[in-house]
Amino acid sequence: MLVALLAVAIGATVLSGMVTVYYDIPRQMGQEFRSYGANLILVSSGDNPALSIEETERAKEYFPAGSVVGVAPYRYKTAKINEQPFMIAGTELSEAKKASPYWFVNGGWPESAGEALIGQEVADTIRLLPGGSFTLTGTSTDGGSFTRDFSVSGIIQTGGTEEAFIFMSLEDLDNLIGAGAFDVVECSISATEAELNNIAAQISENVPGVAPRLVKRVTQSEGAVLAKLQSLVYLVTAVVLLLTMICVATTMMAVVAERRREIGLKKALGAANKSIINEFLGEGVFLGGLGGLLGVALGFVFAQFVSVNVFHRSITLQPMLIPATLIMSFIITGLACLAPVRSATDVDPAIVLRGE
Amino acid sequence: MNLLEMKGVSKIYGNVHALQNIDLIVEQGEWLAIMGPSGSGKTTMMNIVGCMDKASRGSVILHGVNISQESAKNLTAIRRDKIGLIFQQFHLINYLTALENVMVAQYYHSIPDEAEALRSLERVGLKDRAKHLPSQLSGGEQQRVCIARALINYPMLILADEPTGNLDEANEKIVLDILKQLHKEGSTIIVVTHDPEVADEAQRTVVLEHGKIARIVRNNKEV
Ligand SMILES: Nc1ncnc2c1ncn2[C@@H]1O[C@H](COP(=O)(O)OP(=O)(O)OP(=O)(O)O)[C@@H](O)[C@H]1O
Ligand SMILES: [Mg+2]
Numbered sequence: 001m002l003v004a005l006l007a008v009a010i011g012a013t014v015l016s017g018m019v020t021v022y023y024d025i026p027r028q029m030g031q032e033f034r035s036y037g038a039n040l041i042l043v044s045s046g047d048n049p050a051l052s053i054e055e056t057e058r059a060k061e062y063f064p065a066g067s068v069v070g071v072a073p074y075r076y077k078t079a080k081i082n083e084q085p086f087m088i089a090g091t092e093l094s095e096a097k098k099a100s101p102y103w104f105v106n107g108g109w110p111e112s113a114g115e116a117l118i119g120q121e122v123a124d125t126i127r128l129l130p131g132g133s134f135t136l137t138g139t140s141t142d143g144g145s146f147t148r149d150f151s152v153s154g155i156i157q158t159g160g161t162e163e164a165f166i167f168m169s170l171e172d173l174d175n176l177i178g179a180g181a182f183d184v185v186e187c188s189i190s191a192t193e194a195e196l197n198n199i200a201a202q203i204s205e206n207v208p209g210v211a212p213r214l215v216k217r218v219t220q221s222e223g224a225v226l227a228k229l230q231s232l233v234y235l236v237t238a239v240v241l242l243l244t245m246i247c248v249a250t251t252m253m254a255v256v257a258e259r260r261r262e263i264g265l266k267k268a269l270g271a272a273n274k275s276i277i278n279e280f281l282g283e284g285v286f287l288g289g290l291g292g293l294l295g296v297a298l299g300f301v302f303a304q305f306v307s308v309n310v311f312h313r314s315i316t317l318q319p320m321l322i323p324a325t326l327i328m329s330f331i332i333t334g335l336a337c338l339a340p341v342r343s344a345t346d347v348d349p350a351i352v353l354r355g356e
Numbered sequence: 357m358n359l360l361e362m363k364g365v366s367k368i369y370g371n372v373h374a375l376q377n378i379d380l381i382v383e384q385g386e387w388l389a390i391m392g393p394s395g396s397g398k399t400t401m402m403n404i405v406g407c408m409d410k411a412s413r414g415s416v417i418l419h420g421v422n423i424s425q426e427s428a429k430n431l432t433a434i435r436r437d438k439i440g441l442i443f444q445q446f447h448l449i450n451y452l453t454a455l456e457n458v459m460v461a462q463y464y465h466s467i468p469d470e471a472e473a474l475r476s477l478e479r480v481g482l483k484d485r486a487k488h489l490p491s492q493l494s495g496g497e498q499q500r501v502c503i504a505r506a507l508i509n510y511p512m513l514i515l516a517d518e519p520t521g522n523l524d525e526a527n528e529k530i531v532l533d534i535l536k537q538l539h540k541e542g543s544t545i546i547v548v549t550h551d552p553e554v555a556d557e558a559q560r561t562v563v564l565e566h567g568k569i570a571r572i573v574r575n576n577k578e579v
Contacts, residue, residue, distance in 0.1 A: 265447045268408060269505075270436020271464040272429065350408040353447060354399060 004251035005291050008329055011244030012295020016325040017302035018237040020315060024303070025229055028311040029222070030190040034069040035101045038186035039218045040196055045204070045211035050075075050181030052209075059185075059210045062202045064195070069188040070098030075173055076183050079138035079166075081126055088136070088166045090173025093117075099188040103162065106130060107154025113172055115153040119163035123155045130154050136166075140177040148176060192226075193219040241328075245336045252284065252340035263344050264352030273345045280344055284337035285330060292329030296322050358417075359384040359513060359544050360405060365414035365424075367400050367567075374400040376567040378414070384512075387535075387545045389555035392564035398548045399517055401564070405546065406515045407435040419512060436465055440506030442516035446498040448490040454501045455486040458508050465509040476504040480534055496527025503534055514538065516547040520554055532557060 033039075042059055044051050056073060063071075072095040077088045093109055107130030110116060118128065126134060133151040140146055150172075156162060174180070189196065196219055200212035256263070263276060300317050307315045360382040367375040375397045382388055390398050403409035404416060407423055410431075416424045423434060435441075448457045458476055459468040477483050480500035490498055499519060506514060516535070520528040532554060539545055547554065555561045561573040 261447065262449055265449065266460065266464065267432065268406075268435070268441055268447075269461045269464050270432055272432055275464060350403045353408075353443060353445075 001251065001255065001287075004248045004255075004287055005294075007244050007247035007251070008287055008291025008333055009294035009298065011241055011332060012292045012325050012329045013298040013302055014240040014295075015237055015328055016296050016299025016321050017306065018233050018240075018299075019321060019324070020299065020303035020318060021306055022230055022233045022237075023318065024307060024311075024315050025233070026192060026226055027190075028307065028313060029226060029229070030067075030192070031069075031313070032311070033218075033222045033225075034188050034190055036218050036222075037100045037102055037215075038070075038072075038188045039191075039215045039222075040187040040189055040200065041213050041215060042185040042187065042203070043183075043211050043213065044181075044209060046209040048181070048209070050183055051185060052181045055207060055209050056182060056185050059203045059207045059212070062199055062206070063187070063189055064191065064199070067190040069190055070095045070100075071185060071187045072096040072099040073170070073182040073185045075170065075180060077138070077173065077177055079136045079176075081134050081136060084125065086122055086166055087164060088168065088173065090168055090170045093167070093169050096167070096186075099186050100158075100162075102158065104157045105154040106157065107152070110153045110167075110169060113169070113175075114148075114150055115168075116150045116172070117154050117156050117167040118152055119165045119167075120155055120157045121163040122166055123152075128152050128155075136176070138177070141180055142178055146176050193223045241332060245332050248284075248287070248333055248336035249339055252280070252337050253343065255283075256280070256340045256344045259344075260347050260352050263347045264349040267347065268349040268353060276344050277341050280341045281334070281337060284333045284341075288329040288333030289326065291333070292326040295329060296325045299325065357384045358382070359386075359419055361415075361417040362405075363415050363417075365401075365404065365411045365416060367397070367404060367409070368412045373567050375404070375411070378567075378569060380562065380569065382544065382546065384544055385539075385542050386560070387539045387558045388547070389558035389561040390546065390548045390564060391550065391552075391555055391561055392570070396564040397567040398564055400567075402515050402517050402546070402548055405513075406439050406441060407431040437509070438512045440509070440511030440514045442499070442502055442506045442514065442519045444518035444521040446490070446495075446502045446522075448498055448501055448505075450490050453487050453489055454482060454493065454497075454504075457490070457501055458505045461505045461508050473504075473508060476508045477501070479507065480504045481530070494527070496523050496530055499523060499527065499531055500534065503531070507538070512544060514543055514545045516545065518548050518550065520549065520551060528554070 042051060042056065060071060072091050075090040078085050079088050097109060105117065128134060130152050133149055135147060135149050137147045138145065191199065196214050200214060203210055203212045266276065303315055307313055358381050362378050362380045365375055365378040366373065378401065390401065392398055404411050411424045414424065415422055419438060421434065423431060426434065449460065452460065454477060455470065455473055458473040459470065462468045462473060474483060474486060477486050480503050482497060482500050482504065485493060485497060493501065520531055523531060535545060535547065536557060547558065549555055559574065563570045563573065
């Protein structure tokens with residue numbers, strides 16, 4: 001009996017724990033996935049090839065509060081070092097760091113004016129190490145020319161096109177070429193592909209001049225990974241529930257076998273099959289209820305444990321999960337009791353009460 | 357009035373003829389003993405009369421109802437309402453007290469009534485043992501609890517299969533005295549026994565051999 005109770009409790013624990021994790025995975029993993037970089041970019045859709053600060057701010061209003069990981073605006077400009085052309089990107093460095101956490105910086109991020117991050121490719125071409133300096137020359141937006149010295153705070157490695165860029169703060173770039181609009185805004189938002197599509201649709205409808213684009217490569221692979229993880233959770237839960245059922249059925253079967261004499265006696269005393277069925281189902285329901293309650297409590301602890309250890313985040317209890325787990329426990333124990341109850345009604349008092 | 361009429365009753369298990377062509381009439385208020393060697397079909401006959409088993413052939417009319425043709429469900433109801441069973445092995449539920457064991461029979465019959473169950477225990481002289489578990493009672497006391505349970509629903513027929521088979525002489529006498537008292541009060545009793553002293557108390561003794569009635573003895577005189 002205790003074994004069966006334990007089995008139900010464990011089953012319910014895994015059920016409620018897994019369901020909690022199941023529903024939390026997208027949120028949890030959403031945060032994790034944000035380390036893969038921007039999943040939504042904003043570009044200009046109008047005649048003007050650039051995005052103004054106002055347009056950007058208006059578009060940002062459609063991002064759900066709390067789910068924005070980083071929004072990094074970029075301004076591009078070509079300039080020369082030793083007569084060799086390079087692409088300069090001005091950005092809000094702190095936001096870029098948040099939106100693209102996968103950038104590996106050898107050295108440090110720029111901390112004051114006149115410091116820049118250079119891509120590995122750039123560093124190779126002009127043979128620079130962190131701490132070194134270079135001179136940028138070029139033409140500003142108003143037609144004048146500029147020459148300015150920068151020191152290298154760090155070298156970035158991404159394995160991608162960023163390695164060919166020189167990154168500096170927007171202020172530094174504005175000082176060089178004059179203030180202007182953004183070429184692109186890279187946004188990292190913790191949301192599912194469907195939610196992102198929805199955000200994009202709202203922005204393109206309500207903010208003229210801004211064209212949102214999903215970074216399909218990122219959003220789609222996220223979706224695929226999530227689906228796989230969730231079906232794994234699903235499978236594990238199903239297997240555990242099946243095992244629970246087998247365990248409960250076996251225990252109840254043993255209980256019935258152990259009590260054959262008592263069942264036979266009760267029948268001899270006039271117990272109808274219905275009474276016998278009710279007695280055992282009653283025990284099953286009790287088992288299911290108690291096991292289910294235990295499972296809800298343990299399941300929350302279990303889910304919390306998984307969440308804290310795997311995702312480094314705590315979770316909140318879903319109130320709906322309590323009745324759902326209880327009902328599921330009742331169903332599982334009910335199903336598991338079917339065969340044992342049947343064998344209880346099959347007991348023939350004439351046979352079990354015959355002398356030893 | 358005849359309480360029980362058996363006509364041409366046979367019970368066949370595979371190729372074992374446990375009962376063969378039994379004809380027997382038991383009157384209301386009669387005390388009948390059944391004797392015979394082991395395997396002669398005594399328990400089989402009790403089970404058929406007690407609605408626990410069905411005859412393979414023949415008819416069994418209990419209180420006007422042909423129980424050889426009833427469904428299992430109806431047999432359960434008839435057993436509950438009309439029969440009191442006393443077993444050689446007592447068959448008490450070991451985790452229930454004496455009183456609760458008696459009340460189990462009330463529970464399936466109607467509703468448990470503690471005062472009445474206590475009165476039933478009092479009749480068998482066990483009022484002060486009501487709260488004891490079977491393991492805390494002697495064999496004789498357990499058998500008296502079993503009798504109290506059999507009596508609780510006022511059965512019209514008491515069936516006792518070797519009720520003194522597991523008891524010593526002193527306890528046998530106590531149980532026998534209870535049966536005598538019940539008979540005096542008008543109960544119909546059929547008791548299976550190996551003990552001639554028990555059989556002597558009955559008005560008639562049916563002797564079974566190989567599933568057949570070998571002879572019927574009335575007041576120690578051959579019929
Ligand atoms: N369920 C059964 N299946 C097959 N054979 C059975 C069954 N029940 C009884 N028998 C056989 O029927 C015969 C009569 O058995 P029964 O139990 O009625 O004898 P009995 O007179 O009560 O014997 P005892 O004095 O040992 O209690 C025996 O040969 C027994 O083996
Ligand atoms: Mg027998």
